[in-house]
Amino acid sequence: MNGPRIRDALQFATQRLKNARIASARLEATAFVAESLGLTHTDLILQAETSLDAHQEERINDLVTRREKGEPFFYILGRREFWSLDFKVGPQVLSPRPETEILLEQFLHIVRNRPADDEPIRLLDIGTGSGCIAICSALEVEQLQVTAVDISTEALRIAMENANLHKVADRIRFVCADLFPPYERERFHFILSNPPYIASEDIPGLPADIRDYEPHGALDGGCDGLDFYRKIISNAKSRLLAGGVLMMEIGETQAEAIRQFASEQGGYQTPDIYKDYAGKDRVMVFNLINPQAQSVG
Numbered sequence: 456m457n458g459p460r461i462r463d464a465l466q467f468a469t470q471r472l473k474n475a476r477i478a479s480a481r482l483e484a485t486a487f488v489a490e491s492l493g494l495t496h497t498d499l500i501l502q503a504e505t506s507l508d509a510h511q512e513e514r515i516n517d518l519v520t521r522r523e524k525g526e527p528f529f530y531i532l533g534r535r536e537f538w539s540l541d542f543k544v545g546p547q548v549l550s551p552r553p554e555t556e557i558l559l560e561q562f563l564h565i566v567r568n569r570p571a572d573d574e575p576i577r578l579l580d581i582g583t584g585s586g587c588i589a590i591c592s593a594l595e596v597e598q599l600q601v602t603a604v605d606i607s608t609e610a611l612r613i614a615m616e617n618a619n620l621h622k623v624a625d626r627i628r629f630v631c632a633d634l635f636p637p638y639e640r641e642r643f644h645f646i647l648s649n650p651p652y653i654a655s656e657d658i659p660g661l662p663a664d665i666r667d668y669e670p671h672g673a674l675d676g677g678c679d680g681l682d683f684y685r686k687i688i689s690n691a692k693s694r695l696l697a698g699g700v701l702m703m704e705i706g707e708t709q710a711e712a713i714r715q716f717a718s719e720q721g722g723y724q725t726p727d728i729y730k731d732y733a734g735k736d737r738v739m740v741f742n743l744i745n746p747q748a749q750s751v752g
Contacts, residue, residue: 457506461499464488464507468519475523483528487518490532527664538591542617547609548584549673554731555649558704558738559591561729562647565700565740566596575600579694581634581648581687582606584673586614586627588647593623601627602643604636607672634686635694642696649704650683652676680706684713692722692743699743707735717741 459467465488472480489499491514492507507515521531529535529550534543537551538559544550566576576599580589583603593601605611611629618624630636653674658666665674676682684703691701701723705713710728717723723741731737 458509458512459507460503461488461492461505461507462503464512464515465499465503468515471519472522477522479528483522484519486528486532487522488515491515491518525663525667527668530668535585537585537587540591540594540621542585542587542590543613543620544585545613546668547607547670548613549669551585551587554737555588555704557729557731558647558649558702559588559595561738561740562592562645562702563595566599566645573598576645577643577696578602579636579643579646580604581646582650582673582683583614583629584610584649586617586629588649589614589627590618590621590623592647593618593626594621599626602630602636602641603627604630604632604634606631606633607670610670610673634683635690641694642699643694644696644699646687646691646695646699646701647703648683648687650676650687652680652683652704652706652709654678654680676706679712680709681712681716684709685716688713688717688720688723688741691741692720695743697743701741701743703739704737705739707737710736710739713739 465484468484468487469481472484477483485496485499489496492511518531522528527550529544530546534541535550538556542551576596578592578599578601580601580603583589583605586603589601589603593599603614608631611631615624615629618627651674653676655675655678658671658675714726717726722743724744727740728736729738
């Protein structure tokens, strides 16, 4: 007796995910079936009448069951698209969000409008996580020298795997440190960061597939969500070259508080604020006015 067809498995998986209140049930079911069978989405359509064996059924059931229990979709697949590239992800790292592409877009806009110069451009990526910012930056800007920092050795392992996957591992130095690398004399043209910015008291109210699976160290920004911004803004001035730029992703309601803190610290021009695709404040860009360092260390 033949097993269920691909068409049947897809319909059944979709219904199970709908019952579990998964908003994108059809899309996720399609991905799980395709992943289990090693097929493209187009192949699923062309082979819809093909019967499945017991092992294939079991594989599909396993993925769907994990999702029903709340495990994040992208962690189950083990990868997520960012900047039209696939990045390995898992519970060791924050899953890259589309909003973070705004940070990369603004960085590339600034770099490409700089006066022509053959000298290397030094970039520090604070809290690199999966490495998506560091890796995409290196792919887009040939003369970039990237230092990617994370306090988590497990996150750095994932980031290094992604760098190897995208063939830029030789252009990125990965450093295990708390925010800034320990080489105090080293200076950078750009510092980029997507730091934790959710207030501690808001963590319990996050969706379960974020709260229960994503690393809290990559989410929790302290009592008001601003702890990491204070640390970065306070220290970045001494780690930037003359004319250096600090760029950070922010929570949608945090721009004014961050601007005020930076103003009190001094050393930065009034920041530029850029919105995400939903029209919410998402990226702040600070240019130095009186940098403490004027030359490469």
